[in-house]
Amino acid sequence: MKNYDFFRGVPFEAYIKNQVKFFYYNKLKKKEEEYSLDIGWEEGNSPKDTILDEINIEDIVELKEEVSLLKKAFLKLTDKQQKVIVDFYxxxxxxxxxxxEMGCSYSVAIKHKKRGIDKLKILLGEKMYLLTK
Incomplete structure (x- = not known):
C-alpha cells in the first residue's frame, strides 16, 4: 500500500489486484507445494486472513482523499492541458x-503539459502537504 503512486495513473483497484496476484504467484514460486485458495490453509493463514492483515484502512481512506483532491485539481486544468496529461501519462x-493529434507543434504540446503539471503542483501542493502531516 505504501508503494502505491496515484500519479502514475494506475487505478487503485488494479494495483490491489496485481499486488494480490503477484503475492500468491511469488508464494507458489518459492515453494514447490501446490496451494489451493479453498482448502488446506492453516487457521489464520488463509488468503483472506493474509489480505486483511496487509490492508490498512487508514491508508485506503487517505488514498481516497488524495485521489479526490487530484480529480478536483485536474478538472481545473484547461481541456488541452487535460488531454496532453492523460495522453502522455x-x-x-x-x-x-x-x-x-491536437494539430499543434511539438513545443506547444510540451507547454500544455508543463503548464498543466505546474498548475497541479500549485493546486495540490498545500493540500498534499496537509495530508502528509
Whole structure:
C-alpha cells in the first residue's frame, strides 16, 4: 500500500489486484507445494486472513482523499492541458503523437503539459502537504 503512486495513473483497484496476484504467484514460486485458495490453509493463514492483515484502512481512506483532491485539481486544468496529461501519462503516447493529434507543434504540446503539471503542483501542493502531516 505504501508503494502505491496515484500519479502514475494506475487505478487503485488494479494495483490491489496485481499486488494480490503477484503475492500468491511469488508464494507458489518459492515453494514447490501446490496451494489451493479453498482448502488446506492453516487457521489464520488463509488468503483472506493474509489480505486483511496487509490492508490498512487508514491508508485506503487517505488514498481516497488524495485521489479526490487530484480529480478536483485536474478538472481545473484547461481541456488541452487535460488531454496532453492523460495522453502522455495514462495512454503512454509520445508528445509528438499528441501534438499531431491536437494539430499543434511539438513545443506547444510540451507547454500544455508543463503548464498543466505546474498548475497541479500549485493546486495540490498545500493540500498534499496537509495530508502528509
Amino acid at each position: 495514462i495512454n503512454r503516447k509520445s508528445v509528438k503523437e499528441i501534438a499531431e
